[in-house]
Amino acid sequence: MASRELFAYLCVADAARAIAFYREAFDATEMFRLVEPGGRIGHAEVDFGGTTLMLCEEFPELGIRRPDPSHGHSATLHLHVDDADTTIRRAIAAGATLERAASDAFYGERSGVVIDPCGHRWSIGHSIEDVTPEEMQRRYAALMAQG
Structure with missing residues (x-):
């Protein structure tokens, strides 16, 4: 089995805000987003000059949570x-x-x-x-x- 690509996949509290930040700070381009009926962004992809960053909002019901910088960074x-x-x-x-x-x-x-x-x-x-x-x-x- 050969690996083809590696994507960073981040969880954030507010994906729309994150995408706006990445666009303004890093000239990233939003490729697409999937929005749930309640408004939560379940998945989005952003292009950083040919590299894709994936992100989603929190899914506490699945144990997927945003970072807590007060505990350091992993x-x-x-x-x-x-x-x-x-x-x-x-x-x-x-x-x-x-x-x-x-x-x-x-x-x-x-x-x-x-x-x-x-x-x-x-x-x-x-x-x-x-x-x-x-x-x-x-x-x-x-x-x-x-x-």
Whole structure:
């Protein structure tokens, strides 16, 4: 059996608000949404430059719940962009909270972290140099040795 694709599938409190945020902050495009008679969005898909993000609203009856940032984060979405600083500023202007400002990292990327209005954690970065896995490991070990 071969895997073909991997999609992130997020649960949010308000899918319409999430889609509006992703459109404003990240230039995402809504592909479609499925709405229940009561108004709950049961499924939606958003395109991020050729990558699909799926989302739904809570289904407590099935144990599907939105994140609770007060308990930390078990997952981070990494969005690779042309300009991390600009994208982070746009995300904050659209309602995200800054967790870590953009900075240059040992692995050859400039990146920062925001929490979107739905509570999901996003690492946003762009490449600043090509670094081999061996060099990355050397730099990582040196960084860890510094304490």
